[in-house]
Amino acid sequence: MIWPNRNISSEKPGEFERFKAEFLKWNASTERSIEGLDYPERKVKNENPERHFWTEDDRYESFKEEHGGRPEYSGFIKGRLKSTNK
Secondary structure (H helix, E strand, O other): OOOOOOOHHHHOHHHHHHHHHHHHHHHHHHHHHHHOOOOOOOOOOOOOOOOOOHHHOHHHHHHHHHHOOOOOOHHHHHHHHHHHOO
């Protein structure tokens, strides 16, 4: 689905302000989390989990076919499915 690009700030100022307030609240929470301030230790641990893309994780196997048609994944997943089905 393609979402229309609309500026609702002048059309619906009340909704715009509500969305803006929710976004700012979310963004502040994200910033606190990045800084580690919402963890009991008040810091982010130095140990990071091993990085991998979701297509390499067996727990997401059932989603690969479904998401293969999404534009942001289609080329990557199709190539990935071909290489794993050899």
